[in-house]
Amino acid sequence: MLILRYAIYRFATMLLTLLVVSVMVFVIINLPPGDYLSNQIAELRASGQDAGVAKAEFLRKEYALDRQLWEQYMIWVGFMPGPNGFAGLVQGNFGWSFEFDRPVSEIVGESLWLTVLVNLAAVLFVYMVALPLGVLAAAKSKTWVDYTSAFVGYLGLATPNFLLALILFYYGHKYFDLPIGGLMDPAYEGQPMGWDKARSILIHLIVPTFVIGTSGASAMMQRLRANMLDELGKPYVETAIAKGMSPSRMLTKYPLRVAFNPFVADIGNLLPAMVSGSVLVSVVLGLQTIGPTLLTALKTQDQFLSAFVLMFVALLTLMGTMISDVLLVLLDPRIRYAGRDA
Amino acid sequence: MTPLLSVENLSVGFGKDEAIVRDVNFSLNPGETLALVGESGSGKTVTCRAILRILPRNAQIRSGTITLHRDGQSLNLTSLGERQLRDVRGNQVSMIFQEPMRSLSPLHRIGNQVSEVLWLHRDASESNAKRQVLDTFERVGFPDPERAYRSYPFELSGGMRQRAMIAMAMVAKPDLLIADEPTTALDVTTQAQVLGLIKDLQRETGMGLILVTHDLGVVANTAEQVVVMHRGRVMESGPAEPLLRSPAHPYTKQLFNAAPSIPAEAKPAPPLQEDDLILQMKGVSKTYSMRSGSAWRSDTLIHACRGIDLNLPRGKTLAIVGESGSGKTTAARIALGAEAPDPGGQVLFRPDPNGAPITVHDMTRAQRTAFQRAAQMVFQDPYSSLSPRMRVLDALTEPLEIHGIGTRSERRERAAAMLQQVGLSGDMLQRYPHAFSGGQRQRLSIARAMMLNPSLIVCDEPTSALDVSVQEQILTLLEDIRDRMNLSYLFISHDLAVVARIADEVAVMRQGLVVEQAPPGTLFYNPKHPYTKALIAAQPTPDIDRPIDLRLVALGAGSPESWPDAFRFSQTVVPSLTELEPGHKVRCHV
Numbered sequence: 011m012l013i014l015r016y017a018i019y020r021f022a023t024m025l026l027t028l029l030v031v032s033v034m035v036f037v038i039i040n041l042p043p044g045d046y047l048s049n050q051i052a053e054l055r056a057s058g059q060d061a062g063v064a065k066a067e068f069l070r071k072e073y074a075l076d077r078q079l080w081e082q083y084m085i086w087v088g089f090m091p092g093p094n095g096f097a098g099l100v101q102g103n104f105g106w107s108f109e110f111d112r113p114v115s116e117i118v119g120e121s122l123w124l125t126v127l128v129n130l131a132a133v134l135f136v137y138m139v140a141l142p143l144g145v146l147a148a149a150k151s152k153t154w155v156d157y158t159s160a161f162v163g164y165l166g167l168a169t170p171n172f173l174l175a176l177i178l179f180y181y182g183h184k185y186f187d188l189p190i191g192g193l194m195d196p197a198y199e200g201q202p203m204g205w206d207k208a209r210s211i212l213i214h215l216i217v218p219t220f221v222i223g224t225s226g227a228s229a230m231m232q233r234l235r236a237n238m239l240d241e242l243g244k245p246y247v248e249t250a251i252a253k254g255m256s257p258s259r260m261l262t263k264y265p266l267r268v269a270f271n272p273f274v275a276d277i278g279n280l281l282p283a284m285v286s287g288s289v290l291v292s293v294v295l296g297l298q299t300i301g302p303t304l305l306t307a308l309k310t311q312d313q314f315l316s317a318f319v320l321m322f323v324a325l326l327t328l329m330g331t332m333i334s335d336v337l338l339v340l341l342d343p344r345i346r347y348a349g350r351d352a
Numbered sequence: 353m354t355p356l357l358s359v360e361n362l363s364v365g366f367g368k369d370e371a372i373v374r375d376v377n378f379s380l381n382p383g384e385t386l387a388l389v390g391e392s393g394s395g396k397t398v399t400c401r402a403i404l405r406i407l408p409r410n411a412q413i414r415s416g417t418i419t420l421h422r423d424g425q426s427l428n429l430t431s432l433g434e435r436q437l438r439d440v441r442g443n444q445v446s447m448i449f450q451e452p453m454r455s456l457s458p459l460h461r462i463g464n465q466v467s468e469v470l471w472l473h474r475d476a477s478e479s480n481a482k483r484q485v486l487d488t489f490e491r492v493g494f495p496d497p498e499r500a501y502r503s504y505p506f507e508l509s510g511g512m513r514q515r516a517m518i519a520m521a522m523v524a525k526p527d528l529l530i531a532d533e534p535t536t537a538l539d540v541t542t543q544a545q546v547l548g549l550i551k552d553l554q555r556e557t558g559m560g561l562i563l564v565t566h567d568l569g570v571v572a573n574t575a576e577q578v579v580v581m582h583r584g585r586v587m588e589s590g591p592a593e594p595l596l597r598s599p600a601h602p603y604t605k606q607l608f609n610a611a612p613s614i615p616a617e618a619k620p621a622p623p624l625q626e627d628d629l630i631l632q633m634k635g636v637s638k639t640y641s642m643r644s645g646s647a648w649r650s651d652t653l654i655h656a657c658r659g660i661d662l663n664l665p666r667g668k669t670l671a672i673v674g675e676s677g678s679g680k681t682t683a684a685r686i687a688l689g690a691e692a693p694d695p696g697g698q699v700l701f702r703p704d705p706n707g708a709p710i711t712v713h714d715m716t717r718a719q720r721t722a723f724q725r726a727a728q729m730v731f732q733d734p735y736s737s738l739s740p741r742m743r744v745l746d747a748l749t750e751p752l753e754i755h756g757i758g759t760r761s762e763r764r765e766r767a768a769a770m771l772q773q774v775g776l777s778g779d780m781l782q783r784y785p786h787a788f789s790g791g792q793r794q795r796l797s798i799a800r801a802m803m804l805n806p807s808l809i810v811c812d813e814p815t816s817a818l819d820v821s822v823q824e825q826i827l828t829l830l831e832d833i834r835d836r837m838n839l840s841y842l843f844i845s846h847d848l849a850v851v852a853r854i855a856d857e858v859a860v861m862r863q864g865l866v867v868e869q870a871p872p873g874t875l876f877y878n879p880k881h882p883y884t885k886a887l888i889a890a891q892p893t894p895d896i897d898r899p900i901d902l903r904l905v906a907l908g909a910g911s912p913e914s915w916p917d918a919f920r921f922s923q924t925v926v927p928s929l930t931e932l933e934p935g936h937k938v939r940c941h942v
Contacts, residue, residue, distance in 0.1 A: 245451055246455055246456055246457045248455070249449060249457075251406050251441065252447040253441060253446075253468060254440070254441035254473060255438070256438060263460075267457070267459050268457070344506060
């Protein structure tokens with residue numbers, strides 16, 4: 011009951027934060043002088059192509075770029091009727107990309123879900139690799155297990171992702187016949203989702219997951235090891251041993267539970283770090299994720315496209331933190347009871 | 353009779369270093385209590401942990417055998433396999449540790465942690481285990497076992513947590529209980545009750561008990577056998593009574609002499625002259641409000657101090673005694689100006705006998721600087737009150753630098769001279785604090801406080817983190833410099849025995865109120881207040897003829913509502929502090 015109330019409260023604050031973020035995103039994108047259309051109009055005028063100018067002027071009106079900044083914002087979010095009535099983010103209308111001359115939703119479309127998929131896979135990979143290795147390294151600290159995992163971990167941290175991507179590419183293709191580049195067989199692009207397409211995506215996911223997740227996993231492993239070592243020195247571990255618990259049961263029941271908190275709290279940070287960190291990898295591996303799109307949009311001041319992508323990343327972050335906060339409350343009674351009289 | 357446990361020629365060492373426990377021998381009969389006594393570094397804790405082989409990873413048992421005799425069988429614990437040893441731990445031999453705050457996992461319910469013992473060793477079902485655990489909880493004195501079962505450790509007080517630890521150790525009905533400083537972290541009245549509980553349980557179940565402690569008073573109250581350790585060796589061992597009555601080994605004698613105790617026969621002392629007061633607290637109260645964390649409930653008010661009137665004559669020591677949460681530290685912080693009292697309270701400081709008093713919480717800038725020079729503080733924990741990254745020289749001269757006193761070389765000379773004053777040597781100036789022992793660090797803290805030539809020093813439990821023999825030295829040092837330099841001390845302590853020795857006037861605090869105040873002689877000769885009586889009764893003394901009187905402890909240590917009518921107080925009705933005889937004030941309804 012308490013947790014449900016907390017979750018609702020957290021959700022409400024998330025919406026509020028999202029609103030603030032939307033204002034900041036919009037303002038920051040509009041900070042550089044000019045916009046995509048006025049740049050284009052100036053260019054067209056200079057080269058004497060008046061037909062193009064007319065279209066650009068039409069777009070300016072259509073998307074209310076000739077109005078006050080705050081009005082533009084309200085229309086973009088959908089709090090205020092624009093030239094075509096209410097048609098903003100809230101109503102599910104993401105705007106128009108001037109650079110690609112198509113609606114934002116069309117450009118972003120599938121890559122949105124692929125981004126989520128790739129990054130979720132990477133996060134899962136991080137936890138699945140880091141947890142057992144970190145605990146093992148702490149339990150066997152200062153033995154060859156510890157040293158080997160630390161060595162591999164540092165290698166993973168030190169290798170640039172895109173380099174790792176190229177290496178895996180080459181050897182993965184040579185020895186395991188893993189496909190090169192992309193997130194699915196080109197034949198399935200634009201096709202509706204089906205069994206074969208899903209299979210193709212899964213196989214294509216292997217290399218990117220590994221590449222994007224490796225450095226995160228090794229960093230997390232080292233932190234988990236350090237945290238575990240701290241916890242292992244605490245008296246309650248001694249109590250557990252004195253009770254006659256076996257080492258593996260003791261490790262997972264007591265110190266891991268305590269050392270685990272920071273990692274739950276990390277979920278929120280992991281997501282955006284991966285989205286922005288994987289841009290280069292996406293370019294190298296030719297992944298149809300949202301990263302490369304964001305890069306182009308920011309470079310060309312394609313405001314609706316870049317604003318939408320930024321909002322999407324913000325949403326991922328906020329959802330991540332919300333999930334981790336609620337999980338923390340579930341996991342740690344000290345947090346759960348903090349508001350209550352002891 | 354075959355002993356329950358025998359330890360023969362035990363040696364334990366860390367890594368490749370010399371052994372830190374050497375040739376330790378002792379044995380324990382069923383139902384007996386053996387006290388392992390020593391100061392920090394004596395190897396007593398390592399010895400007791402070697403029994404269950406719960407040692408740091410780089411420690412090994414070098415030689416010796418530890419044998420547990422049970423039902424005509426004997427188990428060699430030193431050579432037992434890890435898996436078999438696990439069956440012994442918590443089952444036949446269980447342990448209680450020093451810090452009940454940290455010895456329980458904060459994330460698991462008490463019931464879960466205690467029942468676990470039965471799940472592990474008895475294959476008990478959840479409901480079966482719960483029934484036994486509830487019985488044990490009731491036995492160890494939880495008023496509401498069901499509620500305790502569901503609680504998390506942080507919801508319980510220190511004493512209750514230690515009861516939970518005891519329940520955990522007792523639930524499988526072990527043959528031997530090892531208690532490693534089980535009461536050191538507890539308040540003295542709680543300590544008395546917990547010790548009483550352990551003894552009761554022992555009588556009921558007939559288990560053996562190994563009690564590791566640094567406190568000879570605790571030994572005198574509990575043990576039948578005593579083993580005195582020093583630097584890893586046994587100095588003296590034998591039955592408690594003869595050993596405590598006439599210790600043979602010089603080290604044991606030294607420990608006895610150092611142990612502070614409340615005088616067995618106190619004489620009433622004349623009231624203190626109060627004509628030249630250096631510090632005066634008038635009607636000082638302090639209320640904190642604790643956020644309730646909800647908009648629907650109002651904040652809880654906590655009265656840390658209520659209407660405190662205290663006078664400290666120049667050159668004397670005024671001690672404030674109380675348990676944790678009594679408000680003694682808050683009072684000291686207010687006296688130093690570190691915290692402001694509630695409106696209406698006033699703290700006056702007279703820098704010189706004839707000068708005008710300064711109101712501590714309403715000073716001009718210049719007055720504040722002067723006050724900060726004249727009033728200094730010595731803290732409880734010498735390990736954390738010195739910056740580990742500053743050399744002794746820098747730590748000592750910093751106060752002079754702040755106040756812009758002297759040249760570099762003058763400051764340096766003064767620091768060297770001060771080190772000698774506190775019994776260290778002047779060539780230690782270039783060292784870092786980690787190169788000093790606990791007692792030496794406390795000397796450094798005192799030297800630092802003395803650098804500005806203060807007239808008032810607030811000592812906040814300056815010896816409670818130290819060994820008894822070191823405590824003795826520090827107390828002597830404090831007395832010595834007080835008399836030499838005409839200092840005045842406001843001395844905060846939880847230990848009546850320490851206070852008995854150094855104070856000229858004692859104020860006993862409970863729940864933010866001074867309940868009794870008198871010179872120590874008068875206080876110990878004729879304590880009036882049930883709480884003071886409980887404190888005195890709970891104080892373990894190394895004298896075997898003066899056991900802890902649990903009845904008196906129980907009378908006074910409970911909540912103020914349980915006191916006799918004349919002393920009872922509630923949130924709203926508080927009796928006033930009445931002077932029953934000259935210099936002896938008691939809070940009671942007359």
